[in-house]
Amino acid sequence: MRRILPTIALVIVTASSVWGQVQGQPPILYKVSFPEPEHHWMQVEMTFSNLGARPLDVRMSRSSPGRYAVAEFAKNVFWVEAYNGKGQKLSYSRPDADVWRVAGHDGSVRVLYKIFGDYPNGTYFGIDTTHAHLQMPAAFMWGVGRENQAMQITFAMPAASKWKIATQLFTTNDPNTFTAPNLQYFMDSPVELSDFLTSTFTVQNGDRTMSTFRLAVHAEASQTDVDELAKMVERLVREQMTVFGEFPKYEPGNYTFLLDYVPWGAGDGMEHRNSTSISGVRVSLKTPQGRQQALGSISHEFFHNWNIERIRSVGLEPFDFTRENVTCCLWVGEGFTQYYGPLLLTRAGLLVRDGAVVAAATDVMNSPGRAVRSPVQMSEYAPFGDGAISIDATDVNRTFLTYYTYGAGIALALDFSLRDMSGGKLSLDDYMKLLWTQHGKPDGPAPGLVSKPYTLKDLRDHLASLTGNRRFADDFFDKYVEGRDVPDYQRLLALAGYSLEMAPAGKGWLANIAVSETANGLAVGVGGPNAGPPRPSPVPFDTPLYEAGIDSGDTIRTIDGQPATSAAWSAIGSRKPGDKVVLGVMRRGGELITRTITLKQDPTARQVVPMQSLSAAQKAFRDSWLATKVK
Ligand SMILES: [Zn+2]
Numbered sequence: 320m321r322r323i324l325p326t327i328a329l330v331i332v333t334a335s336s337v338w339g340q341v342q343g344q345p346p347i348l349y350k351v352s353f354p355e356p357e358h359h360w361m362q363v364e365m366t367f368s369n370l371g372a373r374p375l376d377v378r379m380s381r382s383s384p385g386r387y388a389v390a391e392f393a394k395n396v397f398w399v400e401a402y403n404g405k406g407q408k409l410s411y412s413r414p415d416a417d418v419w420r421v422a423g424h425d426g427s428v429r430v431l432y433k434i435f436g437d438y439p440n441g442t443y444f445g446i447d448t449t450h451a452h453l454q455m456p457a458a459f460m461w462g463v464g465r466e467n468q469a470m471q472i473t474f475a476m477p478a479a480s481k482w483k484i485a486t487q488l489f490t491t492n493d494p495n496t497f498t499a500p501n502l503q504y505f506m507d508s509p510v511e512l513s514d515f516l517t518s519t520f521t522v523q524n525g526d527r528t529m530s531t532f533r534l535a536v537h538a539e540a541s542q543t544d545v546d547e548l549a550k551m552v553e554r555l556v557r558e559q560m561t562v563f564g565e566f567p568k569y570e571p572g573n574y575t576f577l578l579d580y581v582p583w584g585a586g587d588g589m590e591h592r593n594s595t596s597i598s599g600v601r602v603s604l605k606t607p608q609g610r611q612q613a614l615g616s617i618s619h620e621f622f623h624n625w626n627i628e629r630i631r632s633v634g635l636e637p638f639d640f641t642r643e644n645v646t647c648c649l650w651v652g653e654g655f656t657q658y659y660g661p662l663l664l665t666r667a668g669l670l671v672r673d674g675a676v677v678a679a680a681t682d683v684m685n686s687p688g689r690a691v692r693s694p695v696q697m698s699e700y701a702p703f704g705d706g707a708i709s710i711d712a713t714d715v716n717r718t719f720l721t722y723y724t725y726g727a728g729i730a731l732a733l734d735f736s737l738r739d740m741s742g743g744k745l746s747l748d749d750y751m752k753l754l755w756t757q758h759g760k761p762d763g764p765a766p767g768l769v770s771k772p773y774t775l776k777d778l779r780d781h782l783a784s785l786t787g788n789r790r791f792a793d794d795f796f797d798k799y800v801e802g803r804d805v806p807d808y809q810r811l812l813a814l815a816g817y818s819l820e821m822a823p824a825g826k827g828w829l830a831n832i833a834v835s836e837t838a839n840g841l842a843v844g845v846g847g848p849n850a851g852p853p854r855p856s857p858v859p860f861d862t863p864l865y866e867a868g869i870d871s872g873d874t875i876r877t878i879d880g881q882p883a884t885s886a887a888w889s890a891i892g893s894r895k896p897g898d899k900v901v902l903g904v905m906r907r908g909g910e911l912i913t914r915t916i917t918l919k920q921d922p923t924a925r926q927v928v929p930m931q932s933l934s935a936a937q938k939a940f941r942d943s944w945l946a947t948k949v950k
Pocket of ligand 1: 590620623652653
């Protein structure tokens with residue numbers, strides 16, 4: 320369980336130097352040191368040679384694959400110097416906030432910089448005396464126009480530290496030196512430097528070769544805890560392989576789970592081609608429950624090594640580190656992954672609650688946002704929805720539904736529809752296999768690159784060819800992917816013996832919006848699960864409250880002539896649809912208005928409930944959906 324295969328190093332060094340030669344350029348050299356890790360910064364030295372006479376631009380990235388908002392990583396750079404090949408100091412200019420331009424060099428340039436990082440998650444980086452948890456786009460400058468040049472990086476450990484290095488970068492004969500064949504691969508390769516524990520296992524691939532998996536765990540845990548976790552991960556990895564029929568060819572010779580469960584980290588998980596970087600602040604590996612808890616993000620991120628890393632949509636390939644990257648299809652990349660995460664844990668016997676697999680149905684039904692944007696449009700909104708920071712008010716509570724949830728709901732609907740229309744012969748697994756053979760499996764031009772990213776039309780056409788039913792594919796995409804219809808979850812879930820519990824008939828309703836009791840009455844859109852600055856949430860469209868012209872900024876002063884309290888507001892829910900309620904409302908600026916509103920039936924889908932007794936058909940459906948596929 321704890322064996323690291325040393326032979327891999329030799330193979331890789333050879334391969335890596337070949338790529339360097341192909342480019343006809345010596346590699347760009349990086350030296351990284353941590354002189355004062357307690358102060359949360361590191362120093363980076365980059366050496367470029369064979370530059371010719373033109374100025375060299377080095378820059379920080381503005382985006383990072385897997386997180387779709389723009390991040391201004393250059394803001395954390397606080398000290399930059401440049402030297403020529405003779406060691407003479409060079410000046411530089413700043414044509415862009417992210418760019419340092421070095422002119423008048425002699426063909427060689429050494430750039431030194433310092434950068435602060437204390438946010439160890441899947442996008443940013445963090446340094447302290449226990450570790451350096453590095454996400455490359457957040458931490459490393461790169462040479463503009465040199466994206467295809469090989470890169471070599473050497474880490475100098477802090478004095479007296481017991482740090483080791485775990486990464487998907489290619490190893491060399493020096494344990495502290497690694498290479499990447501190009502910028503895309505370098506940026507895709509997080510590095511964990513710490514006194515981590517490891518556990519290794521191998522699984523036979525579809526072609527009977529062995530695939531190697533490593534866990535590198537930085538956490539308060541024993542070797543036994545880590546080995547126990549590795550056993551569970553191995554079961555999961557075997558189960559996941561059955562969906563696609565094979566593991567990808569992991570370019571460095573193995574796949575690494577970088578698991579960083581320190582309480583001062585930031586909870587996150589990020590996918591990469593040959594590794595994943597997962598951090599969790601409340602995960603304890605010391606108990607079986609804690610290890611089980613860790614599996615949720617592990618299952619999701621591992622599925623990504625097929626879906627998004629290799630089966631990849633246009634718009635993400637090649638990734639542009641200088642700007643936000645927009646794509647049609649995060650509802651597949653993230654949403655289908657979100658669906659398969661708990662589904663494959665269930666198939667592997669590692670999750671007892673199958674409710675987690677179907678939960679997206681009610682989330683999709685209840686979201687006001689899905690009536691505003693289709694799954695494709697939600698994907699295109701990702702640069703504003705995923706890790707984006709805005710200081711102004713937004714209306715995301717009524718116009719946005721994350722493509723994680725929306726996509727998981729679409730995956731559920733497609734999986735059940737395929738099983739239904741084919742009499743159990745087809746499932747979403749077959750669709751994923753087809754995407755794999757068409758788009759994921761074909762080798763890219765170099766490690767880190769995808770040769771056949773898919774379009775939205777590809778997805779539609781593959782569904783038609785898989786089912787032999789163009790009408791089914793067009794109907795599904797027109798309604799649920801490019802349209803805003805809600806799948807018939809009631810009917811679909813019943814196929815597997817679940818019923819959909821709706822709000823009881825006869826329950827009156829104004830809108831799903833939080834109100835907050837103040838001295839003047841109820842402030843509309845304040846509080847609730849998404850409470851926070853800077854502004855109240857607007858009232859969702861197509862609700863009685865919206866249609867009455869009441870929205871955020873208004874204060875409800877009276878309900879049927881009585882003072883508006885939280886209790887009086889809640890009591891509206893026990894009235895009948897068709898009943899009238901009279902609200903006295905104060906606008907911003909003090910205007911007083913009165914509105915008489917007719918209540919509608921509460922449309923809330925409350926939960927998915929397993930039926931008490933299942934028919935033979937329902938049992939068979941559930942078995943073929945949930946039973947392990949590992950032989
Ligand atoms: Zn994901």
